Amino acid sequence: MGKAAETFVAGFSANPDFDFEIRCVLGLAFAGASDTGEVLAAVNGIGKNDHESWFAAWDSLGDRVAAIGDASSEGGHDESAASAYLRASAYYGVAVNAVSALDSVDRLLPTFTKQRRAWERFIGTTSVDARSVEIPYENTTLPGYYFRSAAPGDAHPVLVAVNGSDGSLAALWASAVSGALARGYDALVFDGPGQQSMLFERDTTFRSDWEAVLTPVLDFVLGHAGVDADRVAVYGISQAGYWVPRALAFEHRFAAAIVDPGVVDVSTSWTSHLPKSLLKLLDENENAKFDREMALGLKLAPGAARTWNFRARPYGGLGYAETIEAVRAYSVVEEADAITTPLLITEPEDEQFWPGQSQQLAALTPTVSTVVKFTAAEGANYHCQPLARALTEQRMFDWLDAVLASK
Known part of the structure; x- marks a missing residue:
């Protein structure tokens, strides 16, 4: 095994x-959102x-x-x-999580604030037709950005x-x-409840019923000029x-969908790190005892305590047991069989956050789902195959092009 392969397996830290x-940031270089040398020098x-x-x-x-x-x-x-603003925004994004x-x-x-300023400056200087939008949502709006493809024609397919x-x-x-954009699609991105600006600036929290978010987003897209209403997809x-399949169980107007990867039960990324004895307390409704045990354990591990508080904030900053109970609501097991939208599901080898759940989602949606596997041999393992984004892009858009061609 050569040196490069050893580095790939052993990692960068x-x-x-x-x-x-x-790995995630290096993978962004393919699309211009990072530069390999400056990343490796920085870390x-x-x-x-x-x-x-x-x-x-x-x-x-x-x-x-x-x-x-x-x-x-x-x-x-x-x-x-x-180019510089896009990369800077991505780097600040890592600093925010840090x-x-x-x-x-x-x-x-x-x-x-620096991250968002760099992103806005990217929007303001890029040659791509890009504009900020406000998407009506309940009694407020969601901040978003609409990108118009340079492809010919009055109506374009759209990827949300x-x-x-x-x-x-x-x-x-x-x-x-x-x-x-390179394939002639328009695209829309936005911050939903609990995400980025909606969390940090408006103090909103996640919600499990994502159809309440994605339906008004789709309504906004369909009301936008120059949209091919029969070819709107979601990624x-x-x-x-998880959020996309949950919404698809109730919102059937999307022509196709891609999830990268499939997530059936968000809570396993939390509960898999907890001792069985603690989980037993939750199952027996011993929430007060669970909270005491967690408080004691995290007092001895201040780093883990800080991470818990940071990750729990988008769920509402609840107590320890309440947080786990809230996250357990993020399951699509009961709703998935209502999905009628053609669905591509990525499945990377060595998925570390929700292992096996891409196959679980496919099993719950057998008539509409296609699973595409990514392997370590391709350099495409780990969550969202971070070092194989060119391969990911090729596979998902080739599939999407074929599905939408029939519309």
Whole structure:
């Protein structure tokens, strides 16, 4: 086995969370949302548990690359500026998540403000036809961005791209939007309840009934000029591998859907890390005892406590037992058989957050689902196959093109 292969298997950091994050950011390079050399230089030498240096590396890299964007913009070099702003936004996105392991969350909002500023500057300088939109939702609006393809014709197919629990819009651009535009699709991205700006700036929380979100989003798209109403598809990455199927059980107007990967029960990514004795307390409705045991355990592990608080916030900042109960509502087991939309499900080898759930979702939706496997031999293992986004893009859009061609 050669050196490159050894690096691929061993990883880029002794900290598995750092390693996976590095893989994810390196994968964005395919679509221009990162640059391999500057990423590897920034994270070089960071210790396994040095969370301050980890945050500082991404925050500083974002600052440096955003400054490149500012200089290019001031010089009238919009393409260069757009490239830098997109990368900076992606790097700040990692820094935002890195705050979860710090002693204080005081740097969260300032870092997110820089992330969003870089993204807005990307929107303002890119040659792509991109505009901010406000999507009507209940008694407010959801902030979004509509990208118009340069493809000929008055009406284009559209891909609605749904983010996961903590992804940045720059990462979503790389995961789905750039590929959609290259193939003649328009694309829409947005922050839903509990996601990014809706959480950090409006203090909203997640909701399990995602049809309440995706239906008004679809209504907005169908009311948009230049849309081929018969060819609107939806893509969901990471935790949106649950949100999209949940919505599809109630919302049947999408022409096709892709989940990357499939998620049947979100709560297993939480409960799989808890001792069986603690889970038994939950099953026996011993919530007070569960909370006491969790408080004691997390008191002895302050780093884990900070991470728990950060991850629990989008669910409403409840008590320990209440949080697990809330997350357990994020299951599509009972609703999946109502899905009638053609559904592509990615299944990466070594899926670490929801192992086996792509196949479970396919088993629940056998008449509409197609599973596409990704393997370590292809360099396409781990959650959302981070180092194989070109391969992912090819497979999902070839499938989507074929499905929509019949519409």
